[in-house]
Amino acid sequence: xxxxxxxxxxxxxxSTVLSHLAEKGFFTIDADEVSRTLYEPGQVLxxxxxxxxxxxxxxxxxxxxxxxxxxxxxxxxxxxRLNAVTHGPIIEEIRRRIEESGARAAFVALPLYRQHxxxxxSLDEVWGVLASPEVALSRLVTLRGMALEDAxxxxxxxxxxxxxxxxxxxxxxxxxxxxxxxxxxxALLVERGL
Amino acid sequence: xxxxxxxxxxxxxxxxxxxxxxxxxxVTDGLRYQTLEGITGSGKTATIAWLVEQVQRPTLILEPNKxxxxxxxxxxxxxLPSNRVEFFVSYYDYYQPEAYIxxxxxxxxxxxxxxxxxxxxxHSATSSLLLHRDTIVVASVSCIYGLGSxxxxxxxxxxxxxxxxxxxxxxxxxxxEMQYNRNDLVLERGTFRVRGDTLxxxxxxxxxxxxLSFFGDxxxxxxxxxxxxxxxxxxxxEFTLFAASHYATGEETLHRACRSIEEELQVQLATFESxxxxxxxxxxxxxxxxxxxMLAETGVCAGVENxxxxxxxxxxxxxxxxxxxxxxxxxxxxxxxxxxxxxxIRGQYAGDRSRKETLVEHGFRLPSAMDNRPLNFDEFMExxxxxxxxxxxxxxxxxxxxxxxxxxxIRPTGLLDPIITVVPTKNQIDDLRGRLNTVIAxxxxxxxxxxxxxxxxxxxxxxxxxxxxxxxxxSDIDTIQRIEILRSxxxxxxDILVGINLLRxxxxxxxxxxxxxxxxxxxxxxxxxxxxxxxxxxxxxNANGEAVLYADKITPSMRDAxxxxxxRRVTQIAYNEERGIIPTTVTxxxxxxxxxxxxxxxxxxxxxxxxxxxxxxxxxxxxxIEIGRVEDAMLAAARDLxxxxxxxxxxxxxxxxxxxxxxDDLRQTFDA
Numbered sequence: 126x127x128x129x130x131x132x133x134x135x136x137x138x139x140s141t142v143l144s145h146l147a148e149k150g151f152f153t154i155d156a157d158e159v160s161r162t163l164y165e166p167g168q169v170l171x172x173x174x175x176x177x178x179x180x181x182x183x184x185x186x187x188x189x190x191x192x193x194x195x196x197x198x199x200x201x202x203x204x205x206r207l208n209a210v211t212h213g214p215i216i217e218e219i220r221r222r223i224e225e226s227g228a229r230a231a232f233v234a235l236p237l238y239r240q241h242x243x244x245x246x247s248l249d250e251v252w253g254v255l256a257s258p259e260v261a262l263s264r265l266v267t268l269r270g271m272a273l274e275d276a277x278x279x280x281x282x283x284x285x286x287x288x289x290x291x292x293x294x295x296x297x298x299x300x301x302x303x304x305x306x307x308x309x310x311x312a313l314l315v316e317r318g319l
Numbered sequence: 320x321x322x323x324x325x326x327x328x329x330x331x332x333x334x335x336x337x338x339x340x341x342x343x344x345x346v347t348d349g350l351r352y353q354t355l356e357g358i359t360g361s362g363k364t365a366t367i368a369w370l371v372e373q374v375q376r377p378t379l380i381l382e383p384n385k386x387x388x389x390x391x392x393x394x395x396x397x398x399l400p401s402n403r404v405e406f407f408v409s410y411y412d413y414y415q416p417e418a419y420i421x422x423x424x425x426x427x428x429x430x431x432x433x434x435x436x437x438x439x440x441x442h443s444a445t446s447s448l449l450l451h452r453d454t455i456v457v458a459s460v461s462c463i464y465g466l467g468s469x470x471x472x473x474x475x476x477x478x479x480x481x482x483x484x485x486x487x488x489x490x491x492x493x494x495x496e497m498q499y500n501r502n503d504l505v506l507e508r509g510t511f512r513v514r515g516d517t518l519x520x521x522x523x524x525x526x527x528x529x530x531l532s533f534f535g536d537x538x539x540x541x542x543x544x545x546x547x548x549x550x551x552x553x554x555x556x557e558f559t560l561f562a563a564s565h566y567a568t569g570e571e572t573l574h575r576a577c578r579s580i581e582e583e584l585q586v587q588l589a590t591f592e593s594x595x596x597x598x599x600x601x602x603x604x605x606x607x608x609x610x611x612x613m614l615a616e617t618g619v620c621a622g623v624e625n626x627x628x629x630x631x632x633x634x635x636x637x638x639x640x641x642x643x644x645x646x647x648x649x650x651x652x653x654x655x656x657x658x659x660x661x662x663x664i665r666g667q668y669a670g671d672r673s674r675k676e677t678l679v680e681h682g683f684r685l686p687s688a689m690d691n692r693p694l695n696f697d698e699f700m701e702x703x704x705x706x707x708x709x710x711x712x713x714x715x716x717x718x719x720x721x722x723x724x725x726x727x728x729i730r731p732t733g734l735l736d737p738i739i740t741v742v743p744t745k746n747q748i749d750d751l752r753g754r755l756n757t758v759i760a761x762x763x764x765x766x767x768x769x770x771x772x773x774x775x776x777x778x779x780x781x782x783x784x785x786x787x788x789x790x791x792x793x794s795d796i797d798t799i800q801r802i803e804i805l806r807s808x809x810x811x812x813x814d815i816l817v818g819i820n821l822l823r824x825x826x827x828x829x830x831x832x833x834x835x836x837x838x839x840x841x842x843x844x845x846x847x848x849x850x851x852x853x854x855x856x857x858x859x860x861n862a863n864g865e866a867v868l869y870a871d872k873i874t875p876s877m878r879d880a881x882x883x884x885x886x887r888r889v890t891q892i893a894y895n896e897e898r899g900i901i902p903t904t905v906t907x908x909x910x911x912x913x914x915x916x917x918x919x920x921x922x923x924x925x926x927x928x929x930x931x932x933x934x935x936x937x938x939x940x941x942x943x944i945e946i947g948r949v950e951d952a953m954l955a956a957a958r959d960l961x962x963x964x965x966x967x968x969x970x971x972x973x974x975x976x977x978x979x980x981x982x983d984d985l986r987q988t989f990d991a
Contacts (some may be wrong), residue, residue, distance in 0.1 A: 178741070179840065179872025192878060195885040202740040274893035281892065 127230045127317070128223065128247060132238035132292070133254035134283045136261035136269075138299040138306055139234045145307050149174055152228035159222070160215050169214050173217075177210045182232045184225075198278065208237075216245050230319050235240050240292060252313065253293030255286045260300055321373045321453045327365070327398050333729035333894065335366050338417060341725040342366075343373035344818070346705055347653060350722040354657070354708040357727035359827065359856060359889060360734065363709055364391060366727060367653055368398040370707070376651040377448065378455045379643065383659040385409075385459055389427045391655065392457040403451050405444035407458040407642055410437040419677050429622060439508060444522030446561040449473060458642060460663055463694040465624055465639030467565035471572065472645070475562040481555075484536050487518070494520065498564040498618065506546045509563040517946040521546055523563035566623050568630055569901035573618060576629040577611055583685050584608075589762070591682060599682030607685060622656050628690035633816050637697045639691060649704065655706035662958045668695035694910060711847035711856065712883075724838065728887040730859075733900035736888045737834065737855060737864035740880050744838075747869045748781070751835055754867060755787065758833045759814050763861060765833035766816045768854060772847055772970065774837065779817045788813035792821075794963035819845070820962035821854060829904050830862040839877055844957030851880035862902045 133139045140155065147153045159310045163170035166187060176186055182188055182196075197204040223231045223246075235242060242248060256264070258280055265276040290296045294311060328357055331339055338355060345353045357363040369959050371378050378642075379393075382388035385408050417429040447454045448980040449472070456462070475497050479485075494511055499520060502510040506528055511520030519527040526544040532539045533738075550782040568576070568699075575688070584607045591600035623630075628780035654660050671692050678684045695703070708717040713724070751767070758765045769775045772793065779791040790813050792803055803834070808816055809830055834857045839846055858864035866884075868877060895902065949972050956965035 146622075178869075179874065181873030181875055181878040192507045192882060195875075195882050196739075196741070199885060199888060200740040202742065206741070206743075274889050277893045277896060278889040 126223075126228065127249050127319070129230070129232050130238060130242065130246070130248050130251045131232055131234045131254060132251055132289065133234075133236070134256075134261060134286075134289065135236065135279055136264040137254045137256045138264075139236070139254055139298050141299075141303060141306065142297075142310055143232060143234045145310060146232050149314075152223070152226045152231045154219055154222055154231065154233045156215060156219060156233060160211065161190075163211075163214055164190065165220060170181065170211055173210050173214065174207075177206070194279075216242070220246060238289075238292060248274040249294045253290055254299055254306070255289060255296055256299045257286070321401065321451065322404050323399060323453050323455075324374055325368050325372045325398050326400055327368075329365065331365070331369055332731055334731075335369070335891075338366055338375060338727045339369045339724040340890050341723065342707060345723055345725075346370070346374045346376065346707075348363050350705065351705050352708070352720045352722055354710070354717045354721040354724040355727060356711070356713055356715050356724055358711045358730070358736070358859070359420065359818045360730040360732065360859065360868040363655075363727065363728045364394045365398065367655075367709070368395055371399075374651065375453075376649055377452055377646055378651045378653060379462060380455065380653040380655060381462060381647060381660055381664075382459055383656050383663055388457050388459050388593065389658065395455060395457065399455065400594050403447040403454040403457045403908060405447050405454060406437075406440045407444040407456050407462055407517045408437060408441075409459060409461040409464075410434050410441060414483075414676060417678065417683070417775075418674050419681050419683055421677065435508065436935060439524050439526070442522070442525075442561065442563075442565075445469075445472065445565065446522075446524050446559075446641070448726065449476065449561070450559060451838070452647070455643065460660070460667060460693075462700055463664060463667060464641060465627050465691045465693070466641050466644075467567070467609060467627070468640050469644045470661075471568050471631075471651055472562060472565060474569065475567050477560040478562065479531065479538060479541060480542055480557040481538055483534075483538050485538055486536055487513075487533060488933045490518070496569065496618070497560070497562040497569065498567040499523075500563075505924070520560075522560055524561065527552055529558060529560075545785060564619065566619065566630060571631065572632075573614065575632070576626065577615055580607065580611060580614075580626055580685070580687075596604070596682070599665060599680075601682075603682040604826060606683070624691045625684055625688040626691075628687045631847070632988040633690060633758065635687060635690060637690065638694055639680055641694060641702075643694075643699075643702050652703045652706045654706060655709045657710040657717050658712050659715040659958075659985055661708070661714055664699055665696045666955060666958075667693040687970050712852045714849070726890075728890050729894050732892070733891075733895050733902040734862060734904070735858060735864065735891045735895075735902055736884045737858035737866045738888075739866045739868060739884055741839075741868045741870055741873060741877070743871050743883075744869050745871075747837070751867075751869075752785070754833055754835070754865075755782075755815060761832065762811065762830065762861065763832040763863065764808055764811075764814055764816070764830045765835065766818070766821050766831055767835040767837065767855060768818060770819070770838040770841055770843075772819065772966065775817050775819060778837075782817075787815055789815040789817060792816055792818035794819070794967055819966050821857060827857065827860055829860040831858060832863040832865065834858040834866045835869065836866065837869050838876045839868035840872045842874050842876060844954075845962055846874070846876060848876040850962070851876055852883055855880060855884055860904065 131139050131142055139190070140223045143153050143155055160170065162168065162314065164174070164175065164187075165171060171188060174182060174193075182192060184192070197207045219233055223233070233248075238251060238253075259297045260274055262273075262280060265279070266273055271279075297306065297313070338357070342353055342355060355363065355366065357366065367380065380391065382391055388406065388408055392404055392406045409660065418427045419425070434478070444454075444458075445458045445466075448456065449469075477493055477497065491501070491513070498509070500510045503511065503512045503514075506512055506519055506521055506654065508521050508525075509523045511518060513519075513881070516533045518531045518533070519528055520531075526545075527543045529544045530540075532542075541555050542557050543555065544550060545552060570682070584603070588600050588604060591597070591603065610622070610626070614623070614626070620626075627633075628637070631640060633639070643652075650796065654664075672689065675684065675689045675692065679686050679688060700706075708721065710717065713721075718724070753821055755765055766780065769778060775791055775793065777805040779789050792801065792804060805828070807813060808931040809828055811830075834855060836846075836851070836854060839851070855866040858866050870877060873881070894900070949968050953965050953968035953972060956962075956968060
């Protein structure tokens with residue numbers, strides 16, 4: 126089995142790549158989606174988060190992710206505290222799903238890719254999908270309907286493309302629209318005989 | 320007619336233009352309630368001035384205390400130099416209202432020291448309102464208390480013109496009716512003197528005196544002069560004089576009032592006698608008859624305001640006239656620091672009422688004295704056609720009722736609201752020390768707030784032993800000492816300030832880059848939503864500002880505080896990025912801040928009834944009452960964000976409860 130991570134910042138185009146791969150019949154996992162599932166009431170992260178932060182993070186008995194975002198984006202300490210709670214279970218769940226699938230190739234979209242994921246997820250390769258901050262900003266605002274101010278703040282907390290590229294084996298730039306991005310991805314698949 | 324005109328070297332910036340436009344449109348469209356949610360440092364005062372200029376409405380601005388009112392009035396005066404900016408606060412430097420404590424048979428007589436200057440300014444406010452539309456009055460809650468009838472006040476108005484014919488004797492009688500006293504020796508505020516063909520008088524609301532020169536019965540000249548140096552300030556061709564008292568009444572009104580007081584007295588005496596309350600009847604007869612005599616002879620008596628219902632011809636239960644009645648009907652009311660002021664307005668009526676009921680019941684006052692009272696909340700709201708609330712943390716009332724909320728979260732300095740970090744309490748002191756070291760290494764300062772006095776003391780001692788330069792700002796420290804402590808903090812003579820209430824004025828220090836809140840998750844008045852937001856905001860004057868909340872849980876209040884602060888930060892960052900602004904700490908001159916503080920430290924009216932009684936003297940019944948009283952006072956103090964006082968009252972409450980009684984039992988005793 127070959128395991129490949131799709132890394133990239135917010136608004137870079139990870140999900141576009143992932144759904145393209147899924148359409149081609151590959152096994153794909155979105156770490157965001159995994160964490161959303163685990164945040165559901167009764168799931169492992171739900172309990173762990175309420176234990177760690179208290180009922181103040183709930184709205185209508187569900188974890189208020191918008192509030193969590195407000196809590197952790199500005200403060201590195203808060204983010205570290207949240208990650209300490211959530212990382213383990215999320216990685217564990219991704220591993221479990223990959224192993225269960227028994228697929229020939231698995232693709233995992235990771236918004237916050239770190240060097241240690243290579244070993245914890247037994248990754249073979251990391252592909253970076255990168256976009257310039259301007260492009261990412263316009264995507265967040267036009268495609269996801271985020272407020273300009275929120276989008277700017279979110280982007281401001283992310284690392285630079287240079288830092289990100291340094292961690293990846295392959296970098297694909299997403300500056301000129303879908304078809305170019307997906308052509309580049311297809312080329313990578315062909316190179317690897319997938 | 321003059322119009323409101325702002326003269327300022329600055330133009331609206333940041334989100335001010337939008338806030339002004341929104342609020343002005345709201346006023347013009349007739350919206351009843353609006354809120355300006357604005358953070359400290361965003362220029363709220365200037366926004367108010369520009370708003371008034373836009374809408375051209377006579378405006379009443381209500382501030383929760385005298386010092387804030389004084390500060391705002393002087394800032395507005397600077398921005399609106401050609402308009403009338405008036406100041407209307409209680410004229411008591413020291414005030415103890417009359418009260419009666421039946422249990423100990425103690426009558427506390429009204430005791431007050433009237434501040435002459437403030438009295439003058441009050442008269443200046445009412446006279447401006449009747450003469451000029453371009454008037455702003457900055458007032459304390461005093462503006463909802465009874466004031467003489469504006470109709471009478473207007474009728475007592477005297478217009479003097481050069482060349483008019485006026486019999487001197489008629490004029491003198493008018494002046495006496497207007498409560499001006501003749502004093503041929505010394506010319507003071509509210510007096511006049513006559514020397515041959517010259518009449519000199521000093522209006523109750525002016526520092527200058529007026530000289531009228533007569534030629535026979537003709538007013539030949541009207542001159543203003545300085546009553547001390549006698550220097551002539553200028554000539555005018557006409558001049559309007561207002562009464563020297565807000566309770567000045569005409570002979571006819573006075574006559575009618577005396578008759579109805581007499582009638583009420585008879586009714587009340589009959590009631591007392593039928594109840595066998597002979598002592599009360601005797602007491603009431605003596606006092607009222609004395610007052611009636613004074614009224615008939617001089618037109619006033621001590622405590623004349625207690626007869627205001629008779630003087631105004633109001634029916635029992637009808638609301639009193641207040642400053643609001645001196646405004647035209649299209650006035651605009653701005654309630655500043657509304658999270659404090661709204662509960663304050665709400666609280667006035669009940670407190671006044673219970674005190675008066677006791678006085679009436681025991682024959683110290685006629686029942687109509689209860690009609691000399693502050694407006695209740697509903698009356699106030701009904702009287703005001705349009706209102707704008709201003710606060711960094713609007714309270715539930717404002718949020719619920721406002722038709723629209725304008726936000727003002729951008730500081731011209733580009734400074735951001737602080738980053739908030741939530742840290743578990745395990746090893747919190749080690750964490751705190753790490754953060755303190757960072758702050759001290761940057762030569763900045765930290766403030767730490769604790770929940771209890773004990774914790775403050777322990778923490779201070781611990782930090783001192785660990786070699787930190789720390790000071791504990793506790794409630795026994797008076798204003799002057801507090802200023803000294805803040806001064807040494809700013810100068811870097813020490814680095815860390817520990818205390819319970821860090822929301823008091825003067826704590827906006829640019830050097831402070833760390834605010835640490837211990838026990839942030841202990842829900843209660845010290846850790847409520849608005850207390851947290853305001854405390855966190857103490858770190859917003861420094862570019863490195865950070866607030867650390869030590870808490871194992873995120874409470875709903877913390878959550879709100881974090882959300883609000885972060886939302887503001889995001890807006891501020893976006894604004895800065897758009898304009899390429901790099902936030903820089905404002906380096907305010909140390910002396911400036913302290914100078915301002917010093918002038919603010921003028922004594923506030925004190926109310927001894929809220930003092931803490933000595934424990935030994937309390938029997939068990941009294942204890943129950945005392946506990947109820949302390950509880951109320953504590954909640955009131957907390958509502959007004961006077962946390963140190965609230966905390967002191969809370970600790971006192973615990974002591975009382977330890978006396979072998981628990982609160983619930985007491986409540987039952989109370990209700991029964």
